[in-house]
Amino acid sequence: MRRLLSKARIILLLFTVLLLLFSASIFTSCNPWMDWILRSGSGSDSESESEMLDLKKVFTSIQEAMEWLTSEPGGGSPGNPVPLAMKIPLGAMPSSEWDNFLIAIAATGKYVSLDLSDCSMSNNEFDPYNANDIGQSNIVSLILPNQAQSIAPYSSSNATFSYFNNLSYVSGNNIATIGYYAFWNLPSLGTVSFPKATYIDEGAFCGSSLVNANLPAATSIMNDVFINCTSLTSINFPELTFIGGNAFEGCTALVSANLPKVSEIWNTAFAACTALTSVYIPAITEIWQNTFASTGTMDLTITMGAIPPLLYSDIFFGISSTKNVVVKIPDTTFVKAAYGFDDNYSGNYNNSSTGNWGADFKDANNNIILNYETY
Numbered sequence: 001m002r003r004l005l006s007k008a009r010i011i012l013l014l015f016t017v018l019l020l021l022f023s024a025s026i027f028t029s030c031n032p033w034m035d036w037i038l039r040s041g042s043g044s045d046s047e048s049e050s051e052m053l054d055l056k057k058v059f060t061s062i063q064e065a066m067e068w069l070t071s072e073p074g075g076g077s078p079g080n081p082v083p084l085a086m087k088i089p090l091g092a093m094p095s096s097e098w099d100n101f102l103i104a105i106a107a108t109g110k111y112v113s114l115d116l117s118d119c120s121m122s123n124n125e126f127d128p129y130n131a132n133d134i135g136q137s138n139i140v141s142l143i144l145p146n147q148a149q150s151i152a153p154y155s156s157s158n159a160t161f162s163y164f165n166n167l168s169y170v171s172g173n174n175i176a177t178i179g180y181y182a183f184w185n186l187p188s189l190g191t192v193s194f195p196k197a198t199y200i201d202e203g204a205f206c207g208s209s210l211v212n213a214n215l216p217a218a219t220s221i222m223n224d225v226f227i228n229c230t231s232l233t234s235i236n237f238p239e240l241t242f243i244g245g246n247a248f249e250g251c252t253a254l255v256s257a258n259l260p261k262v263s264e265i266w267n268t269a270f271a272a273c274t275a276l277t278s279v280y281i282p283a284i285t286e287i288w289q290n291t292f293a294s295t296g297t298m299d300l301t302i303t304m305g306a307i308p309p310l311l312y313s314d315i316f317f318g319i320s321s322t323k324n325v326v327v328k329i330p331d332t333t334f335v336k337a338a339y340g341f342d343d344n345y346s347g348n349y350n351n352s353s354t355g356n357w358g359a360d361f362k363d364a365n366n367n368i369i370l371n372y373e374t375y
Helices: 001-028 032-040 046-053 063-073 094-110 334-341 356-361
Strands: 084-086 112-115 140-145 169-171 191-193 212-214 234-236 256-258 279-281 300-303 323-329 370-375
Touching: 063 084, 063 094, 323 334, 334 356, 334 370, 356 370
Parallel strands: 084 112, 112 140, 140 169, 169 191, 191 212, 234 256, 256 279, 279 300, 300 323, 323 370
Antiparallel strands: none
16 A cells, blocks of 8 residues: 555656646746746856847947948848948048048948947047048938037038938937038938937028928027928927028928927028918017018918017018918917907907007018917
């Protein structure tokens, strides 16, 4: 009897062990992270761990990078670029180091998404300019060095980024200033992202194909910055306080502008923005002449603040057909009086009246039908 019990216990023990092993096998096969943890302690999965840590290969040698790039199957067209991250000295740009790097890329015939974030510079101004196309057109997207704090202005009447004809995306984590006509007339540039840029100099993006402009820290946008950016549909600049002349002129696809801190808008800033329907400027204090000139017949809603802004002449110059303009203002008696609000009339304004802010805003252009709403 005792022998039978002992055999039964042994069989039960073996069955239990097999069951535990089977359960562990299922658990780890369904949970690769647990499988990695269980095996990493023994050092048997060192190759997998190395692969996890080496998610972005960074090249410190141009020769090594070009050898690797040449062997890569992609990069045959701008629509299929090869990701390439570099950590090399760029010198005092424009520099021979940068030119040599561009020449090397061109020699491979490959298009690249270039990450320069780890590259060093002898100064803090990124200047990629070269009078000839020596490889710029091979760069489809670009991340600037973290050391770079500004982008150089144009040189010899050419854009700083001349010949970057296939560049569709560019960003820089620490760029504070974007120079004069830096990205002028780039045909493929759709997205820019400069989270710390505060000052955008004249003509910086004019004539480009921008769709997205991520500039959340910008406080000043100077003259002509986005002029004729005909693919730009909306703008949102939460810290912006100043808009220069012609800044968005000819942005024919622009529908909305969210500008909560803008206090001053210079002449012709939104002229010929024929799709514009919404402008949010509750902090506005000055609107210069021709700001909304030639904006067509689309209904336009403008949200303003408690104090009516100073107005210059011909705000709606060139509007030759009926255009409905709604001005939203705070709902207080004082504010309503200051703007010429009159709820005895349809739209809360007498469009035949004179001598008030509303009349100055229309500036004798009877094609403008002014209405007031409160918030």
